[in-house]
Amino acid sequence: MRPAAFLVALSLLAVPVMAQEPAAPPDRPLPDAAQEARAQGLFEVVRCVVCQHESVADSPAGIAGDMRRLIREEIAGGATDQAIKDDLVRRYGDYVLFTPPMRTGTWLLWFGPALLVLAGGAALIAFLRRCPAATAPLSPDEERRLADLLQSETVRPDPDASPPHDGR
Template structure:
C-alpha cells in the first residue's frame, strides 16, 4: 500500500501543472486574429492538436506569446515566421510550399500516381490470350452446342396450353 501511495505521489509531483487561464485581448478584432492563428499552429507537445485545443502548458505559453505579438503590432506572417524560426515548419498545420517541404506536398500525389501506374502495368500484363481448343475439346463443344440447340428447338415446338 505504501508503494502505491509513493507511486501516486511521484506521479502527482511529476505531472505538469495546469496552465493559467488565457487572458483574451481587449480588442475583439485582435482576439479574432489570435484565435484564427491558434487554429493554424500545432502544439509541439501534443503534435496532433492546435494550440487552441491543447491543454499543454507550452501551448498556453505560445497562445500568450501570439497575443503579445498581436498587441505589439506584429502581422500574422511575422508571427508565423517567428514560430517557424523557433520550431521549424512542423509548427504550422499548413507548412509553406518551398523546396524544403516539396516532398511533404507532392509525396502523396507521387505515391498515388506510382500506384496507378503499377496497377495499369499489372492490368496490361494480366491480359493473356486464351490457348486455342484442342480437336478433342472442339468436338466436345460441338456436341454440347448441338444438344443445347435441339433442346431449345424442342421447347419452341411444344404447344402452349395456357398454364
C-alpha cells in the same frame, strides 16, 4: 513486509501522479476585439507541438497556453500575422504550421501524397495490362495420347469432384 518499506513502496507508486504537467494558466483575451480576432485566427493555423493533431486553440497542453500567450503578446506589440508565423517556425520548425511553407525541405509534404497516388495508379495499370501467358495448343501426338489416357481405366474420376452442371 515492514510498515516503513510498505510506505516507501506506496509513495513510489504515487510519483507518476505527481509528475504530471501543471495546468496552463487561464487565457486572457486582448482588450481590442480586432486584435483578439486576429489572435483567434492564428490559434487555428498553429499546431500544438505536444498534441500534434490539435491547434493551439483546442489544446489543453501547457505549451499551447504559452504559445497562445506569445501570439497575443506579439499582436499587442504590433507584429504582423506573417511575422508571428515566421517567429513560431523559427522556434519550433515548419511542423508548427498546419500548412507548412513551400520550400525545398517541404516538397515531400506537399507532393508526396500525389506521388504516392500516381505510383499506385501506374502499378495498377501495369498489373491490369499484363497479358496472361498464352498456352501453346497441343500437338496432334499429345492430343492422341490424352484421348488414350482419358479412355483407359487407369484414370479414374475424382470421387470428391462435383458433377457437371450442364444437364448431362
